[in-house]
Amino acid sequence: xxxxxxxxxxxxxxxxxxxxxxxxxxxxxxxxxxxxxxxxxxxxxxxxxxxxxxxxxxxxxxxxxxxxxxxxxxxxxxxxxxxxxxxxxxxxxxxxxxxxxxxxxxxxxxxxxxxxxxxxxxxxxxxxxxxxxxxxxxxxxxxxxxxxxxxxxxxxxxxxxxxxxxxxxxxxxxxxxxxxxxxxxxxxxxxxxxxxxxxxxxxxxxxxxxxxxxxxxxxxxxxxxxxxxxxxxxxxxxxxxxxxxxxxxxxxxxxxxxxxxxxxxxxxxxxxxxxxxxxxxxxxxxxxxxxxxxx
Amino acid sequence: xxxxxxxxxxxxxxxxxxxxxxxxxxxxxxxxxxxxxxxxxxxxxxxxxxxxxxxxxxxxxxxxxxxxxxxxxxxxxxxxxxxxxxxxxxxxxxxxxxxxxxxxxxxxxxxxxxxxxxxxxxxxxxxxxxxxxxxxxxxxxxxxxxxxxxxxxxxxxxxxxxxxxxxxxxxxxxxxxxxxxxxxxxxxxxxxxxxxxxxxxxxxxxxxxxxxxxxxxxxxxxxxxxxxxxxxxxxxxxxxxxxxxxxxxxxxxxxxxxxxxxxxxxxxxxxxxxxxxxxxxxxxxxxxxxxxxxxxxxxxx
Numbered sequence: 001x002x003x004x005x006x007x008x009x010x011x012x013x014x015x016x017x018x019x020x021x022x023x024x025x026x027x028x029x030x031x032x033x034x035x036x037x038x039x040x041x042x043x044x045x046x047x048x049x050x051x052x053x054x055x056x057x058x059x060x061x062x063x064x065x066x067x068x069x070x071x072x073x074x075x076x077x078x079x080x081x082x083x084x085x086x087x088x089x090x091x092x093x094x095x096x097x098x099x100x101x102x103x104x105x106x107x108x109x110x111x112x113x114x115x116x117x118x119x120x121x122x123x124x125x126x127x128x129x130x131x132x133x134x135x136x137x138x139x140x141x142x143x144x145x146x147x148x149x150x151x152x153x154x155x156x157x158x159x160x161x162x163x164x165x166x167x168x169x170x171x172x173x174x175x176x177x178x179x180x181x182x183x184x185x186x187x188x189x190x191x192x193x194x195x196x197x198x199x200x201x202x203x204x205x206x207x208x209x210x211x212x213x214x215x216x217x218x219x220x221x222x223x224x225x226x227x228x229x230x231x232x233x234x235x236x237x238x239x240x241x242x243x244x245x246x247x248x249x250x251x252x253x254x255x256x257x258x259x260x261x262x263x264x265x266x267x268x269x270x271x272x273x274x275x276x277x278x279x280x281x282x283x284x285x286x287x288x289x290x291x292x293x294x295x
Numbered sequence: 296x297x298x299x300x301x302x303x304x305x306x307x308x309x310x311x312x313x314x315x316x317x318x319x320x321x322x323x324x325x326x327x328x329x330x331x332x333x334x335x336x337x338x339x340x341x342x343x344x345x346x347x348x349x350x351x352x353x354x355x356x357x358x359x360x361x362x363x364x365x366x367x368x369x370x371x372x373x374x375x376x377x378x379x380x381x382x383x384x385x386x387x388x389x390x391x392x393x394x395x396x397x398x399x400x401x402x403x404x405x406x407x408x409x410x411x412x413x414x415x416x417x418x419x420x421x422x423x424x425x426x427x428x429x430x431x432x433x434x435x436x437x438x439x440x441x442x443x444x445x446x447x448x449x450x451x452x453x454x455x456x457x458x459x460x461x462x463x464x465x466x467x468x469x470x471x472x473x474x475x476x477x478x479x480x481x482x483x484x485x486x487x488x489x490x491x492x493x494x495x496x497x498x499x500x501x502x503x504x505x506x507x508x509x510x511x512x513x514x515x516x517x518x519x520x521x522x523x524x525x526x527x528x529x530x531x532x533x534x535x536x537x538x539x540x541x542x543x544x545x546x547x548x549x550x551x552x553x554x555x556x557x558x559x560x561x562x563x564x565x566x567x568x569x570x571x572x573x574x575x576x577x578x579x580x581x582x583x584x585x586x587x588x589x590x591x592x593x594x595x596x
Contacts, residue, residue, distance in 0.1 A: 021490040028396025031389040032409055035464075038457045039416050042423070045431045093320045100317035111322075117585070119324050124511065124581035125574065126518025128545050129331060131552070132570040136334035140558055157327050164324070188306060190313045218420025221520035221545065225552045225566075247422040247521075254426050254525055262430055269423050276418070 050266025067260030085152035094163030131225025146227035166208025338567030381452025390463025425525030446528030470504025
């Protein structure tokens with residue numbers, strides 16, 4: 001470069017230079033707003049269409065051919081039933097797999113690498129493919145039929161990669177000194193894992209689990225694929241019952257041309273979003289409570 | 296003495312058994328992949344015994360549920376690609392711009408508001424987006440696009456793009472943020488503005504990370520089901536016109552699953568054959584995305 005003082009660029013190019021800067025920032029803000037505005041419009045639309053339809057009658061009635069009599073009860077109970085069973089299946093297996101990969105496996109070993117790549121790939125498989133797996137494996141081959149058990153097993157496979165990835169992240173955040181201290185006192189590997197590492201990681205594992213399950217509760221496609229019913233005038237009473245869930249009920253109402261059913265769909269979405277909000281709120285509250293308690 | 300060594304042995308046995316159990320759970324994930332491939336491959340194989348593979352891959356008519364049956368997957372594949380392309384036209388520029396803004400311009404306060412909101416956007420169930428597309432976005436678009444029919448490819452494409460936006464923006468932002476600050480400072484020292492530093496130095500340096508995000512987004516768009524099942528229609532049609540009803544691959548699977556097709560029939564097997572195509576394409580895209588991400592990590596490790 002030159003050492004002459006008057007080599008400063010002319011004022012006009014300076015303005016142009018900074019105009020570009022402003023423009024990029026402006027477009028960036030616009031793009032960022034696109035997501036936020038859409039979320040706002042979506043919530044506004046759903047509440048405008050569905051809020052008037054929400055009532056105790058709506059929450060406690062079974063579906064009906066007449067939109068004004070129809071309710072969400074069977075779907076709400078079905079969702080809770082399926083998600084509880086999904087949790088029972090996916091959580092122990094997922095945490096165990098994560099413990100193996102994070103605490104036991106030889107990180108550079110070929111088997112551990114293979115399992116790791118495989119889990120990353122499974123996390124990217126479209127949910128409807130899990131539905132086809134569930135249909136072929138649980139519904140047909142194991143003869144479970146389109147039951148709560150088949151649905152929960154399918155969703156358990158679907159959330160397993162998420163559970164494993166979230167648990168591993170939580171385990172990774174536990175300081176190594178905690179493990180070393182435990183070994184120094186003569187504890188075995190499992191004693192260290194069970195009594196020190198897991199409790200220390202528990203709050204963030206819990207958050208990850210609830211987030212994984214709230215993903216499962218919004219899933220529609222895999223459950224439709226395994227043959228979950230769209231019209232269920234009863235609540236499930238065992239793991240072998242046929243069932244429906246909130247998003248399928250919403251889908252069923254959206255697919256009908258009458259405007260009255262669209263209102264039902266919107267009200268159903270509000271119930272679904274409320275369930276999600278409660279789950280996520282619980283996750284955050286529990287994490288905060290447990291973290292304080294451990295301090 | 297005796298009892299102590301026996302206790303030691305019992306403890307070692309417990310440790311061994313527990314480790315094996317944990318290993319079985321981890322290795323079980325490989326069985327899931329194997330299960331997917333086996334189920335899809337078995338039914339697809341049975342399907343291809345009745346339908347020649349050339350007709351399946353290159354046929355231009357898809358009518359398995361009619362009396363005059365044709366099994367050409369191209370209309371379904373075209374529907375999927377059309378919607379995914381529209382989604383990418385929306386998601387890539389806005390996702391990348393959002394990422395550049397958040398990583399290079401925005402004060403931390405804004406970032407603390409935007410990131411959780413984006414997570415909420417990503418956490419909304421897809422059936423809700425379907426409702427939004429069919430009953431909110433389509434009527435608005437119809438008011439200034441008179442030729443737009445109630446079911447079309449344009450609306451689900453746009454809505455899906457916005458649904459995928461958080462994925463693109465958060466992964467791209469991570470990539471931009473992991474570009475070492477020295478590069479930015481070098482650019483500033485040479486007199487570059489923030490825009491010049493961002494577009495000519497930071498974005499090129501993060502390109503493989505950003506491409507990984509883009510490829511993953513395409514894979515997500517191809518596999519997305521409920522938005523297209525609700526808002527795009529059920530008419531397999533080989534067209535690039537985004538205004539008319541079409542059918543995507545995922546939507547076809549939903550359509551058959553909702554009917555009462557007897558298990559073991561040819562119609563029943565079509566959904567596994569379509570699923571196989573879906574699995575192969577998304578799996579390939581995910582592998583490419585992983586490979587790009589690994590390369591990016593190596594560059595800045």
